[in-house]
Amino acid sequence: MSVTTAALRTPEAASRSRVKGLLEDERWLAAALLFPTMLLLGLFIAYPFVKGVMLSLTSARVGEPGDWVGLANFAKIWDDPIFRRAVWNTFWYTGVTTVFKLALGLWLAVLLNRHFRGKAFVRAFILLPFIIPTVLSTFAWKWMFDPTFSVLNWTFYKLGLITGRINWLGDPDLAMVSVMVVNIWRGVPFYAISLLAGLQTISPELHEAAAIDGARPWQRFWHVTWPLLLPVTMVVVLFSVIQTFADFQLVYVLTGGGPANATHLFATYAYQIAIGTGLLSEGAAISLAMFPVLFLVVVVQLLYIRRVETR
Amino acid sequence: MIEGAAWRKWVYFYIPLTIFVFLLLFPFYWMIVTTVRPDGELYRPWNAPNYTPFWTANPTLEHIQYLLEETLFSTWMLNTMIIALASTAISLVCGVFAGYALARLNFPFAGSLGTGIFITYLVPQTLLFIPLSDIVRNFRLGDTPWALILTYPTFLIPFCTWLMMGYFKAIPKELEECARIDGASRFKAMVYIILPIAVPGILSAGIFAFTLSWNEFIYALVFLSSPEQKTVPVGVTSELIRGDVFFWGPLMAGALLGSIPVALVYSFFVEHYVAGLTGSVKG
Amino acid sequence: MAQVVIRSLNKRFDEVHAVKDVNLEIRDKEFMVFVGPSGCGKTTTLRMIAGLESITSGQILIGDRVVNDLPPMDRDIAMVFQNYALYPHMSVYDNMAFGLKMRKFDREEIRRRVQEAADILGIRDYLHRKPRQLSGGQRQRVALGRAIVRHPQVFLFDEPLSNLDAKLRVQMRVELKKLHERLGTTAVYVTHDQVEAMTLGDRVVVMRDGVVQQVGEPLELYNNPVNRFVAGFLGSPAMNFAPVRVVAANGGGLRIENDGLRLLVPPDQAGRVGRYAGRELTFGIRPEDLRIATDSDPPDLTFEAIVEVVERLGSETLLDIRVGSSAMVAAVEPSAPARVRDRLRLAVNPERMHFFDPETERTV
Ligand SMILES: Nc1ncnc2c1ncn2[C@@H]1O[C@H](COP(=O)(O)OP(=O)(O)OP(=O)(O)O)[C@@H](O)[C@H]1O
Ligand SMILES: [Mg+2]
Numbered sequence: 011m012s013v014t015t016a017a018l019r020t021p022e023a024a025s026r027s028r029v030k031g032l033l034e035d036e037r038w039l040a041a042a043l044l045f046p047t048m049l050l051l052g053l054f055i056a057y058p059f060v061k062g063v064m065l066s067l068t069s070a071r072v073g074e075p076g077d078w079v080g081l082a083n084f085a086k087i088w089d090d091p092i093f094r095r096a097v098w099n100t101f102w103y104t105g106v107t108t109v110f111k112l113a114l115g116l117w118l119a120v121l122l123n124r125h126f127r128g129k130a131f132v133r134a135f136i137l138l139p140f141i142i143p144t145v146l147s148t149f150a151w152k153w154m155f156d157p158t159f160s161v162l163n164w165t166f167y168k169l170g171l172i173t174g175r176i177n178w179l180g181d182p183d184l185a186m187v188s189v190m191v192v193n194i195w196r197g198v199p200f201y202a203i204s205l206l207a208g209l210q211t212i213s214p215e216l217h218e219a220a221a222i223d224g225a226r227p228w229q230r231f232w233h234v235t236w237p238l239l240l241p242v243t244m245v246v247v248l249f250s251v252i253q254t255f256a257d258f259q260l261v262y263v264l265t266g267g268g269p270a271n272a273t274h275l276f277a278t279y280a281y282q283i284a285i286g287t288g289l290l291s292e293g294a295a296i297s298l299a300m301f302p303v304l305f306l307v308v309v310v311q312l313l314y315i316r317r318v319e320t321r
Numbered sequence: 322m323i324e325g326a327a328w329r330k331w332v333y334f335y336i337p338l339t340i341f342v343f344l345l346l347f348p349f350y351w352m353i354v355t356t357v358r359p360d361g362e363l364y365r366p367w368n369a370p371n372y373t374p375f376w377t378a379n380p381t382l383e384h385i386q387y388l389l390e391e392t393l394f395s396t397w398m399l400n401t402m403i404i405a406l407a408s409t410a411i412s413l414v415c416g417v418f419a420g421y422a423l424a425r426l427n428f429p430f431a432g433s434l435g436t437g438i439f440i441t442y443l444v445p446q447t448l449l450f451i452p453l454s455d456i457v458r459n460f461r462l463g464d465t466p467w468a469l470i471l472t473y474p475t476f477l478i479p480f481c482t483w484l485m486m487g488y489f490k491a492i493p494k495e496l497e498e499c500a501r502i503d504g505a506s507r508f509k510a511m512v513y514i515i516l517p518i519a520v521p522g523i524l525s526a527g528i529f530a531f532t533l534s535w536n537e538f539i540y541a542l543v544f545l546s547s548p549e550q551k552t553v554p555v556g557v558t559s560e561l562i563r564g565d566v567f568f569w570g571p572l573m574a575g576a577l578l579g580s581i582p583v584a585l586v587y588s589f590f591v592e593h594y595v596a597g598l599t600g601s602v603k604g
Numbered sequence: 605m606a607q608v609v610i611r612s613l614n615k616r617f618d619e620v621h622a623v624k625d626v627n628l629e630i631r632d633k634e635f636m637v638f639v640g641p642s643g644c645g646k647t648t649t650l651r652m653i654a655g656l657e658s659i660t661s662g663q664i665l666i667g668d669r670v671v672n673d674l675p676p677m678d679r680d681i682a683m684v685f686q687n688y689a690l691y692p693h694m695s696v697y698d699n700m701a702f703g704l705k706m707r708k709f710d711r712e713e714i715r716r717r718v719q720e721a722a723d724i725l726g727i728r729d730y731l732h733r734k735p736r737q738l739s740g741g742q743r744q745r746v747a748l749g750r751a752i753v754r755h756p757q758v759f760l761f762d763e764p765l766s767n768l769d770a771k772l773r774v775q776m777r778v779e780l781k782k783l784h785e786r787l788g789t790t791a792v793y794v795t796h797d798q799v800e801a802m803t804l805g806d807r808v809v810v811m812r813d814g815v816v817q818q819v820g821e822p823l824e825l826y827n828n829p830v831n832r833f834v835a836g837f838l839g840s841p842a843m844n845f846a847p848v849r850v851v852a853a854n855g856g857g858l859r860i861e862n863d864g865l866r867l868l869v870p871p872d873q874a875g876r877v878g879r880y881a882g883r884e885l886t887f888g889i890r891p892e893d894l895r896i897a898t899d900s901d902p903p904d905l906t907f908e909a910i911v912e913v914v915e916r917l918g919s920e921t922l923l924d925i926r927v928g929s930s931a932m933v934a935a936v937e938p939s940a941p942a943r944v945r946d947r948l949r950l951a952v953n954p955e956r957m958h959f960f961d962p963e964t965e966r967t968v
Contacts, residue, residue: 030506034675039507040428043418047438047478050415054453054475055441062452114341121338132342134591139345141587141594143536145554146576150348153355153569158366161351161375167368175368199345200598207599249443256445259538263558277447277539284451285543294451301448308443312436495689498656501676502683503703503754513702517693 066295072288083295093296096274099186100300103275104254107193112247114194115201120231122202123209133203140199148263151192155179155264182272185265189273192260201246208242209235248311252304276300355573356384363570384570385578394575396549397556402582404466404552405534408473412530415474416481417523421511423482424489425497435486442479446539454543468544469552473534480533481526484600488522489515521593522600528590529597532583553579606667606757606790607632608653613662615648615814622648624814626662630792635784637805638794641837645814646794650760653792655679666758677706682751683760686767688743690735696746697731703754721749724783741772748780752787759791765800777803798838802826810834827956832886832965835958841891841922844932847962848887850880859904860887864928868904870954876968877959885968888958891922894934896942897951905954909934911946925950 032038066083070076087093122133139147154161155178166172178188212235220230258277261267267274267282274282276296284293355363357380388394422428423435453472454463462468492515500510516523541552548560557575561568587594608630615623623645630636638646651657653664655676664671671679682703691699697718704714722728725745735743744764751759764780765773781804784791795801801808802822810817810825810833818830822838829835835843848860850869858869858877865887869877877885897906909932913924916938923934923942934950942948959968 031675033508034506036426036507037428040422040426040431043422043426044434047415047419047482050411050471050474050478051438051441054456054472055444055449058449058452058456059444061456062449065452065455117337118341121334121341124334126334130591132338133595134588136342136345137587137591137595137598138349138584140598141532141583142349142580143538143554143583145538145558146579147348147352149557149572149576150352150355153567153573154348154351156569159364159569164368195345195348198341203595204599207595252443252445256447258447262538262542277445280447280451281539281543285454290451290455297448297451300445304443304445304448308440311443312439493687493689495685495687496691498654498676499683499685499689499750500691500702500706501656502654502679502681502760503750504677504706505702506675506677509706514691518691 062294062298065291066298068291070291072290076291079291083292084299086292087296087299092271092274093279093299095271096276096279096296097299099273100255100275103186103190103193103257104251107190107197107254108247108251110190110194111197111201111250112243114198116205116243118198118202119205119209120235122206133206137199137203139196140203144196144259145263147196148192148260151188151195152179152264155188179265180269182269185269185273189260189264192264193254193257196260197250197254200250204246205239205242208239212238244314245311248307248314252307255303255307256300352573352577355569356577357381358570359383360570384574387568388571388574388578392560392571392575393548393551393556394553394578397551397553398579398582400466400550401535401552401554401579404469404473405531407466407470408477408534409527409530411470412474412477412481413523413527415478416526416530417485417516417519419478419482420485421489421515424486425494425515438479438482441475442483444476446476446537450539450543453540457544463544464546464550466550469534469537469541472540472544473537476537477530477533481530484526484529484597485519485522487600488519492518521596524590525593525597525600528586528594531586532594535583607634607665608636608758608790608792609663609665610649610653611663611665613649613652613664614660615645615652615657616660622814623652626814626816628809628816628819630790632790633788635791635793635804635806637801637808638792638811639796639798639801639808639837640811640817642796644811646796646811647762648814649811650683650762650792650794653758654681654683654760680756681758681760682754682756683762684747684751684764686763688735688747688764688767690743690746690750692735695732695734696727696738696749699735699746700750700753703750707754717753717755718749721753724752724786725749740768741776744768744772744776748783752783752789755789757790759789759793761791761793763795764793766795766797780804798840802838810837812837828967829958830967832888832960832967835888835960835967839890841933841935843888843890843958844894844930845960846887846927846930846932848885850877850883850885852881853904860885862928862930864909864926864930865907866904867907867952867957868902868954870957873957873959880959880961880968884962886960886962886965888960889932889952890956891933891935892920893953893956894932894936894950895953896936896940897949901949901951906949906951909948909950911942911944911948914942914944923948 033042067078067080068076069079069082118136122129153159157175157177157180160178162178163172163175166176176184179185216234217230220234225233256277257275258281261273261275261278262281265273267278276299280293280296283289283296354375354377358377359379359381362377362379419438423431423438457463457468457472462471496514496518497510500514501507505513536554538554541555542558545551545555548556551559553575557572557579561572561575610626610628613623613626614621626649638649640646648657652659655671655674659672666679666681691702694702700718700721701714704717718731719728722731725748727742727745727749730738730742735746738746747764765776768776777800793804805822807820808822808825809819812833818825818834825834826838829838832845836845846862846865848862848865851859851861853859853868857871858874858881860867860869907927909925909927911923911925915922915924918938920935921938921940921942923936925932925934925948936942960966961968
């Protein structure tokens with residue numbers, strides 16, 4: 011039957027069937043399915059990356075291509091005290107918030123892992139800080155931190171914890187603390203929900219078995235829950251570290267890097283230099299300076315995932 | 322769970338949970354209160370005797386009215402909506418296709434391509450925004466919605482691909498083999514058999530992608546300049562602040578209204594969203 | 605309706621040579637069963653016939669067409685999978701109609717064919733249900749129905765019964781047989797269950813490590829296995845094997861013996877066994893070809909054994925026995941008065957003694 015129909019095919023139908031034939035081949039179908047993704051990722055990730063490297067080696071400004079200057083931009087930022095401060099800030103910011111997010115997130119996850127009325131409701135509401143656009147919720151915090159109209163000051167004052175006003179975002183050290191607080195606030199739900207998902211995969215029978223073996227609650231957590239939760243925790247932490255390390259929005263909205271450039275992170279400083287002052291090349295160098303750390307985290311993550319998979 | 326005495330339950334469970342919930346939700350409450358608070362009450366110092374922070378006796382809609390009538394807020398909402406929907410749609414199509422290819426087809430370099438996409442998943446926007454702004458300008462996309470519609474997929478596609486791979490891998494491969502024997506081409510087997518089964522995954526990916534693009538800030542900040550092109554996060558940030566003066570009432574109203582679309586989508590699809598969230602970090 | 609011809613078929617995965625040089629002709633309307641231990645390449649062969657696996661070398665013909673490069677959809681075959689592979693999002697009706705829709709049959713014809721298949725299989729009442737609302741046996745029927753609505757040239761089955769419980773498996777086996785009688789479509793059936801192979805197959809292919817060992821009608825394979833592997837694989841309980849030495853008997857003729865056996869080789873076999881005089885040989889005897897000896901049995905066709913386990917199955921009694929240093933099983937009549945630790949004399953059926961070369965394992 012197919013022999014006769016093949017003979018009757020028009021040329022155009024034949025070419026259509028050739029395309030069809032190619033798509034029956036796994037490799038061609040895979041190529042076709044991956045093409046749009048590869049195109050977009052190549053155009054807007056790989057190309058910008060190469061371009062960013064090139065840019066950082068020139069003296070380009072907005073509107074002028076600039077000349078090849080080698081590593082001059084990197085040498086320049088190396089000597090820049092604000093940049094050094096930003097580097098320090100970024101590590102400090104990432105480290106402190108990660109510890110808090112993990113600890114609080116885990117605590118919250120453990121609380122949510124119990125059965126209680128309205129659990130689904132609570133879980134849904136708790137994620138709000140994570141899903142509401144960061145910039146918008148950060149404005150609410152900025153308003154709460156406002157030195158003159160601060161509800162925080164009022165509360166602490168009424169509680170008898172302070173006597174005068176606290177300038178949350180005006181003092182360099184306090185400003186950093188404030189930014190961290192907001193980051194933790196936003197990140198805890200993400201940790202909690204991800205870790206909760208991990209907790210839920212741990213069979214309650216394991217706990218019961220451990221309890222019968224005489225383990226106390228804390229021991230049960232330490233010897234049963236935590237080791238089983240570790241793979242999920244690892245991945246969540248690595249994801250979050252990357253996001254935090256490259257954070258921009260919180261600082262941009264809360265302090266803009268101030269006061270006196272005391273709260274800059276890599277990203278905000280790069281933005282200030284590249285977009286604020288138009289020094290594209292130097293900005294590119296600053297944001298590329300994040301790369302080695304990010305690369306390291308990604309490598310750790312890949313190795314870790316591979317190890318877990320091959321186990 | 323192994324239960325203890327009632328007071329322990331309070332100390333170890335109800336009280337900490339309540340504190341968590343309170344702290345996590347308070348800023349939203351604050352947003353709402355500020356939105357409906359008249360200016361006169363808003364700018365009353367915290368140590369003033371009649372400072373009543375947690376409620377207002379004279380709620381007003383003036384800030385919302387100001388926001389909608391005197392600013393381009395509704396334009397920003399529309400822009401954000403269009404951009405979020407378009408980039409989500411692009412990312413879903415690309416991510417579903419790529420995820421299918423990587424999870425179910427055998428071809429050379431499948432493993433390294435998968436790893437490559439996973440790595441782009443981890444590339445933060447702040448690493449590339451400077452060269453990208455140059456590229457966007459060179460492609461004459463600057464200050465148009467296309468700048469974002471085409472660049473948002475760079476962080477959405479890897480996520481969608483990753484999530485969809487997980488879903489596809491869980492579907493027995495006999496299903497599409499059977500379909501192919503039944504007379505479907507590979508492509509048709511994917512469309513008629515595998516995609517319908519993966520609908521929950523597609524929904525999760527779509528919802529997550531939508532909230533991510535609604536959330537995006539730095540690309541929108543850098544690639545767009547004219548007020549009528551801006552998205553909500555950027556518009557609120559740049560147009561409701563004049564120099565050092567913050568218009569807190571409209572700002573909070575903007576934050577509140579700007580959050581509503583994501584909050585709505587989220588509330589309808591909590592389970593899918595959570596599945597997307599947890600799927601996104603599952604190795 | 606069509607024959608399937610396989611010529612020098614090979615399949616290599618990266619390191620595994622899964623199918624080695626298979627040559628086979630499956631005749632029109634024949635029910636051909638592939639049987640063999642796990643990992644022997646049955647599924648791979650079937651999948652190459654289906655077009656789901658590429659062919660490393662060789663040829664497959666369905667009807668008179670070489671199908672090597674045809675995608676599965678153009679091969680006009682139907683396949684039933686072990687896990688049924690029912691489309692979970694479609695009703696039973698739509699599952700069965702899918703293949704017809706893909707081939708652009710008109711609605712009326714689709715409805716007619718689905719109804720017809722549903723009647724044959726007795727699943728009319730479930731047509732609107734989703735697969736997950738069906739029992740295992742019902743799913744199995746739907747999977748069969750999906751295959752038969754298409755009136756394909758060849759049916760392919762990959763262990764379709766192995767997910768069913770024992771009772772249902774027997775029942776479905778009978779139904780499959782009836783179905784094949786009724787439709788007469790060429791069928792290729794893969795299983796590792798030798799009972800299924802023996803009962804269903806018009807002919808049976810025994811495979812091992814990717815190599816076809818023997819092809820033939822079930823009883824042919826059972827009675828005249830070409831090698832020790834086929835002999836041991838078919839039949840339950842399996843054939844007993846014992847290493848023996850071939851020596852000349854006192855009164856002329858040949859004897860085989862080891863530390864527990866001393867048996868006369870029947871004269872008609874002596875010619876072939878004679879070549880092994882003075883050498884080692886593997887002796888094989890099926891459990892049902894052993895029985896408890898009586899006084900009238902010639903002593904050189906009997907041997908002494910110690911009973912280790914007695915399994916009374918009702919229809920027969922299985923004795924696990926020790927003969928010298930080898931363990932054997934004997935299937936004796938149900939009421940045999942045997943108890944554990946008894947010493948018994950057993951007689952062999954001289955017409956059904958098998959001899960295998962210990963090196964090549966071929967039947968001598
Ligand atoms: N996709 C594959 N990649 C690599 N090796 C494979 C693949 N599929 C099968 N094999 C190998 O080929 C050999 C034959 O496999 P096949 O599935 O045909 O066995 P089978 O006879 O069907 O066994 P079973 O009774 O367990 O189903 C096995 O050694 C198997 O490990
Ligand atoms: Mg198999």
